Amino acid sequence: MKAAIIHAFGGPEVVTIGAVTPRIPQADEIVVRVEAVALNPLDLKIVAGYMQQVFPIELPYVPGTDFSGVVESVGAEASHLKAGDRVVGRTQPGAGGALAKQVVINAGSVLVMPEAMSFEQGAALPTAFGTASQALFDIGALKQGETVLIHAAAGGVGSMAVQLAHAAGARVIATGSVRNHELVRSLGADQVIDYRTQDFSQLRDIDLVLDTIGADTLEKSWSVLGRGGRIATTVEFGIAARDGHAGTSVFFADAVRFLPEAFRMFAQGRLQIVTDTIFKLDEARSALERLATGHARGKVIVRVGQ
Ligand SMILES: NC(=O)c1ccc[n+]([C@@H]2O[C@H](COP(=O)([O-])OP(=O)(O)OC[C@H]3O[C@@H](n4cnc5c(N)ncnc54)[C@H](OP(=O)(O)O)[C@@H]3O)[C@@H](O)[C@H]2O)c1
Numbered sequence: 001m002k003a004a005i006i007h008a009f010g011g012p013e014v015v016t017i018g019a020v021t022p023r024i025p026q027a028d029e030i031v032v033r034v035e036a037v038a039l040n041p042l043d044l045k046i047v048a049g050y051m052q053q054v055f056p057i058e059l060p061y062v063p064g065t066d067f068s069g070v071v072e073s074v075g076a077e078a079s080h081l082k083a084g085d086r087v088v089g090r091t092q093p094g095a096g097g098a099l100a101k102q103v104v105i106n107a108g109s110v111l112v113m114p115e116a117m118s119f120e121q122g123a124a125l126p127t128a129f130g131t132a133s134q135a136l137f138d139i140g141a142l143k144q145g146e147t148v149l150i151h152a153a154a155g156g157v158g159s160m161a162v163q164l165a166h167a168a169g170a171r172v173i174a175t176g177s178v179r180n181h182e183l184v185r186s187l188g189a190d191q192v193i194d195y196r197t198q199d200f201s202q203l204r205d206i207d208l209v210l211d212t213i214g215a216d217t218l219e220k221s222w223s224v225l226g227r228g229g230r231i232a233t234t235v236e237f238g239i240a241a242r243d244g245h246a247g248t249s250v251f252f253a254d255a256v257r258f259l260p261e262a263f264r265m266f267a268q269g270r271l272q273i274v275t276d277t278i279f280k281l282d283e284a285r286s287a288l289e290r291l292a293t294g295h296a297r298g299k300v301i302v303r304v305g306q
Pocket of ligand 1: 158295
């Protein structure tokens with residue numbers, strides 16, 4: 001079976017196209033013909049070998065976690081699904097495997113996607129929507145009427161977070177470069193700050209910061225918080241409370257929990273799924289290179305099927 005493969009850790013240049021032997025499915029697993037894969041910065045970190053402490057992988061490794069596709073066969077203990085179902089899912093990062101013609105996955109790790117949703121749109125959801133929702137609500141406890149500062153609002157996580165926060169009745173301040181301001185406003189941001197020319201740390205009385213950048217951006221974010229303010233960061237681990245403000249690291253794991261809400265919002269016309277560039281499987285390396293620029297607009301997609 002054709003797949004994108006790495007035989008050594010490194011940048012996108014280590015990604016090659018080759019053949020792998022599909023795993024024999026267990027009774028609780030299904031075989032999915034992959035149609036689309038959405039890349040995440042985590043794929044780059046795994047390929048680089050930076051995640052070996054958290055998600056140890058063995059080489060050769062097929063990257064990719066977030067996918068959509070069509071069920072080809074189901075195991076005896078996976079009878080809630082059937083061949084032909086269009087599904088969205090996320091593989092365990094340590095297993096990867098999505099950038100391939102087929103993926104074998106536990107039946108509980110996918111959900112049937114809405115008819116009106118394209119494969120590209122479906123694949124874009126698991127990590128980006130789930131992380132945004134977990135950070136804003138489970139960790140950030142964002143409430144109606146509060147003000148949230150969302151960094152990297154044009155990115156995969158940020159573009160979902162702006163819409164979720166807006167839908168929840170929060171006032172949304174977002175950062176992004178000028179070329180993305182119109183997009184970010186159209187997603188529901190009330191104010192957009194050009195992080196290249198404006199200093200967001202002049203802001204005050206922010207209830208929640210969603211940080212997806214880390215380093216200086218995270219450091220400066222403490223100063224904008226008001227009373228009871230909190231930070232949820234997706235990039236720095238082990239942050240602690242500071243000056244009475246809560247600081248919590250996001251560790252996203254359970255994509256399936258958040259997908260029904262994503263499907264509902266999509267069906268109601270309340271979720272725009274922003275896609276940057278759509279590549280073919282043969283172009284998996286270019287797709288990872290695009291993501292590695294750090295300036296993708298929404299999700300970078302690899303179309304595996306037709
Ligand atoms: N901990 C977890 O469980 C978890 C889960 C998901 C994601 N993450 C991490 O969260 C981070 C973001 O993920 P993502 O998928 O949203 O990434 P992404 O889609 O690659 O983000 C790209 C966006 O970042 C913006 N950007 C770059 N530098 C910026 C800056 N200094 N200030 C503001 N915006 C900036 C770019 O906007 P411009 O082009 O306008 O500059 C671009 O739109 C990654 O490091 C990822 O690994 C962690």
